Amino acid sequence: MMKYLQKIGKSLMLPVAVLPAAGILYGIGYWIDPTGWGANNIVAAFLIKAASAIIDKIPILFAIGISVGMAKDHDGTSALSGLVSFLMITTLLSTGAVAMYTGVPAEEVPAAFGKIENAFIGILSGIIGSSCYNRFRDTKLPDWLAFFSGKRCVAIVTAVASVLASVVLYFVWPIVYGALVLFGTTILGLGPIGAGIYTMLNRALIPLGLHHALNAVFWFDTAGINDLGLFWSGAEGAVKGVTGQYMTGFFPVMMFGLPAGALAMYHTAHDTKKKTAASLLLAGSLASIFTGITEPLEFSFMFMAPGLYLVHAVLAGISAIICSILPLRLGFNFSAGFVDYILSFKAPMAVNPWLLIPVGLGFAVVYYVVFRFVITKFDLKTPGRAEEEEDDENAQLAGDDYTKAAQLILEGLGTSSNIKEVDYCATRIRAEIGDYTLVDEKIIKKAGVAGVVRPSKTTVQVVVGPKVQFVYDELKKMI
Numbered sequence: 001m002m003k004y005l006q007k008i009g010k011s012l013m014l015p016v017a018v019l020p021a022a023g024i025l026y027g028i029g030y031w032i033d034p035t036g037w038g039a040n041n042i043v044a045a046f047l048i049k050a051a052s053a054i055i056d057k058i059p060i061l062f063a064i065g066i067s068v069g070m071a072k073d074h075d076g077t078s079a080l081s082g083l084v085s086f087l088m089i090t091t092l093l094s095t096g097a098v099a100m101y102t103g104v105p106a107e108e109v110p111a112a113f114g115k116i117e118n119a120f121i122g123i124l125s126g127i128i129g130s131s132c133y134n135r136f137r138d139t140k141l142p143d144w145l146a147f148f149s150g151k152r153c154v155a156i157v158t159a160v161a162s163v164l165a166s167v168v169l170y171f172v173w174p175i176v177y178g179a180l181v182l183f184g185t186t187i188l189g190l191g192p193i194g195a196g197i198y199t200m201l202n203r204a205l206i207p208l209g210l211h212h213a214l215n216a217v218f219w220f221d222t223a224g225i226n227d228l229g230l231f232w233s234g235a236e237g238a239v240k241g242v243t244g245q246y247m248t249g250f251f252p253v254m255m256f257g258l259p260a261g262a263l264a265m266y267h268t269a270h271d272t273k274k275k276t277a278a279s280l281l282l283a284g285s286l287a288s289i290f291t292g293i294t295e296p297l298e299f300s301f302m303f304m305a306p307g308l309y310l311v312h313a314v315l316a317g318i319s320a321i322i323c324s325i326l327p328l329r330l331g332f333n334f335s336a337g338f339v340d341y342i343l344s345f346k347a348p349m350a351v352n353p354w355l356l357i358p359v360g361l362g363f364a365v366v367y368y369v370v371f372r373f374v375i376t377k378f379d380l381k382t383p384g385r386a387e388e389e390e391d392d393e394n395a396q397l398a399g400d401d402y403t404k405a406a407q408l409i410l411e412g413l414g415t416s417s418n419i420k421e422v423d424y425c426a427t428r429i430r431a432e433i434g435d436y437t438l439v440d441e442k443i444i445k446k447a448g449v450a451g452v453v454r455p456s457k458t459t460v461q462v463v464v465g466p467k468v469q470f471v472y473d474e475l476k477k478m479i
Contacts, residue, residue, distance in 0.1 A: 066126020269384020
């Protein structure tokens with residue numbers, strides 16, 4: 001089950017990668033017309049409407065992205081199946097349809113059905129579509145039905161499965177929706193403390209790849225919070241000074257805190273290992289600052305020093321609490337990096353963006369002092385402090401030599417004969433293997449990767465960083 005949930009989390013990165021496009025369009029549109037939101041300028045209106053076409057359709061993006069990501073060969077047929085499932089479920093369980101089934105006025109239909117087009121249903125549709133594709137893509141039918149054999153039958157089977165799922169959801173969804181709303185309302189009722197709890201759990205779930213599921217509750221409209229969508233649109237339900245509280249706390253951490261923690265790790269590294277540590281930590285820091293991608297940094301110490309990672313999660317929660325108390329609200333479409341910070345200046349729900357600078361600098365000091373103290377006090381094995389390798393001349397990924405990196409990773413995984421399935425997400429290559437004893441982490445690390453994670457005996461995750469796609473492409477060719 002854990003492996004399956006991790007795969008869902010990885011698949012979510014595909015649709016999430018589309019969001020920066022909306023961020024750019026929204027950001028420019030709000031810079032042009034920060035008060036009228038497009039009402040005073042046709043160019044701003046055009047850009048903002050274009051961005052809303054992405055943000056408003058996030059559930060559909062999730063349905064398609066999950067379906068493709070979960071399909072064994074990522075075939076486009078699976079994407080079609082995911083879309084079919086989403087359209088059928090949301091149509092069959094729309095307020096008007098339920099009113100017709102029950103014979104009651106639309107206004108008396110439970111509110112849950114008015115929120116059926118949400119990220120949760122998008123994810124569920126993607127799972128249904130990909131499951132049907134993986135199970136029925138090679139189906140052979142009798143000659144008189146041969147036209148519908150193979151991939152052509154997948155969408156048909158998906159339609160049947162979606163009808164059955166809709167029947168179940170007709171009874172279950174109001175209960176699930178009520179529970180989600182209750183959970184969200186409870187957190188909202190806790191104010192800054194609730195924001196802190198959420199942010200801490202978000203970081204704590206990174207190792208499991210399950211943080212995306214938690215994000216769907218707070219950032220999107222799964223439980224009526226929709227912090228991300230309302231921050232950028234300023235639509236009904238947005239509250240100035242409140243909306244954005246589940247995003248703001250990430251900015252001090254990603255732009256200032258983690259890079260300062262990386263500096264502490266560099267300063268505490270052994271003198272003979274400082275150069276190696278610097279190359280890893282500097283690249284990870286730049287990714288964190290400018291794009292908000294933190295995995296290269298976090299995986300550099302997450303498993304080497306889990307206690308330090310717990311400290312990081314707690315500090316992130318504290319950041320969210322402080323930012324929620326202060327008159328500071330920022331938002332993002334991809335992650336809390338410099339690009340989204342600049343683009344969010346003129347968003348409708350932005351409040352005192354400039355305040356991030358003193359807050360961030362304060363957190364940089366806190367992260368540096370706390371990280372340095374914990375590392376030295378408990379002699380944690382952060383980058384540059386691990387025991388000396390037998391081979392001190394480990395090969396590094398020089399420039400853009402993706403082919404060499406792929407060769408080393410393939411060798412370390414036990415060659416292609418040991419790989420059952422391989423894929424990648426925003427920063428990791430994920431492989432399913434046959435024999436775990438054939439995996440040699442030392443060889444993999446010679447590629448200059450940020451880390452190697454082994455969630456189970458049959459899975460290996462290689463943390464490459466933002467350039468993972470290029471290494472994956474070379475690896476796929478070799479396999």
